[in-house]
Amino acid sequence: MEPSAIDRAKKSISSAEPLSAWIGPRPQFTPPPTESKSFTIGEQTFVDRCPRLPLENYLDDTHGDSLPQHPAVLLNVCSDWDCFSSPWTISTLSSIVPSTPLSLDGGPGFARGSICFGSVTLPEYARYCKEDAAKDSAPLYVFDHRILSTLSSSFSIPACFSNDVLAGDPRRALPPAWLLVGAEGSGTPIHDHPTTIAWNALLSGCKVWVCFPPDIDESFLLLNLDGENDGDKSVDSSASDDFDLSAIEWFSRCRDLPEGAEVIIQWPGEVVFLPEGWWHVVLNAQESVAISYSIQLQRFNDK
Template sequence: MQAATGPGIDDRGWTEWIATNLLRGCSTDSMLQGMVRAGLGADPALAAIQRVADDPIFTAALRARRRHQKLLSVVGNMQSVWAADPRYAEIPRHQAIDAADFLARYVHAFRPAVLTGHARAWPALRNWRLDRLAARFGEELIEVQDGRNDDPRFEENSVAHKRPMRFGEFLAYAERTAWDNNAYLTANNGLLRQARFAGLLDDVGELPPLADRAALASAAHLWIGPAGTKTPLHHDTCMLFHTQIVGSKRWRLVSPLEWERMYNHNHVFSPVDLDAPDHQRYPDIAATRVLEAVIHPGETLFLPLGWWHQVCALEPSVSISYTGLTIPNRFEYVDPAMP
């Protein structure tokens, strides 16, 4: 049951609190005890609970809640069958795979995979080393996320953390820093769509199956940061490939069918930290099956649609993600946050 707070029994907040806890299945007695502890009289508190329970608007909400629970039971049962596979926690690795096989086994089956062969010969593995990028573009101004250490919701507030910096200065920070999440060049920097950096895409060689070369310039994103840079738990709204160029990253992944355990109350974000889960605050996370893969230079992770993921750079890191596919890759997700 949620904590009871509010100034008075007729306050709108109390009505919402009562309705929320009734929808969660809380008993009248437990709610009444909470309201009395908050300083409300027992009789008016009980009358308020009854008033909400008898309201036809609440009846409609309860019916919608039951339909929501049915949907959760459907996807929960699907996840149980899926996870019963003894190899469920393994993320397959392929040196080579043809497009038809990849489409059937990973895209249509919603399964992650690591591709190890196609990017091994990319010129980027040589040309995107931090010292070479600094020599080539060091005086250019870029936009990074900065001040992330002081904001636990830094990714949700990413726009507020944008700061201009000389590329060479940022690359020196990324190379010399032992372990830090304070500054990161992330996907929303738009660097690869700027004419002065367009030549970087010439260093991208063979693409994985179903990746669209014609869409690379408009759908590729560069990531650079020191060891310790972190992308918090969230899901994307499309499928993507993520190729590691310098250093290694650890990916932790959770099936989209486990959405209810992600405490997703805002857009695509979860407050859960899979590296150090708070089981007292987020108890449902204890039942979640977490998959893990470390992606090394020249390797590519395929992230299927809707999979939750949390990423951490284990070393100074350069990587590129791209979402342009030869199949439809635009999807709509309802924001769970109240308007």
């Protein structure tokens, strides 16, 4: 039998691993009901207490100076976007851009050593979500920056995020804008953006975020993978020594969150704002489509 587009992409991402290495048991969870502010996976329940702030607070702030210093959810950002009023889903996007190969990310730890080395079209990815993603221990997801240039008329950038001091800078490490299309159970492992803020607009589905301040004790990020569990930082002592946990594995192993951590259950139309330096891990609790930007504000240069 001829290998599928996803199988070819997997071999492109990690040629040394057999396709069977991608398949395996994974933590089970029930997608939260619409607009719920809690999410349960294994023995842990994550409760969203993050503030919701209207975009109107920042309409005149073209430099983002008044944006908060902590994670927040901005409301009323997407209300006039075409991609929200006729919401982008995996299915609708597959008909809009049916033949463009899009980059993949995610997967088990061994898969993330070669970012964007695999690609599939959206119809091929939609087929994967429907038929095969549930078999993978950590599903792949679309993480592509090139396609947004052809879709930019479907959304607009809020004024408070319009002044990116890195715009046009050839030294920029990564492109600022990304289209994210994720199967249920896929996600982004723990990482931070040391010098840039991030904003993520969810168009369909549900995402669960856990965010940590820049000065967090790294044992909370690593989940005490050295096995030295202590007190309120206790975790599953069977955790491996692999720091690069997939999002779904991280959520399943997490126990008590430290003071200062923020949980966000993000629903369509909500924009998650993340200040510079905040660590975060994100799980697609439902099939989801989002637009994500990472930009540098002048306020970071002024520090």
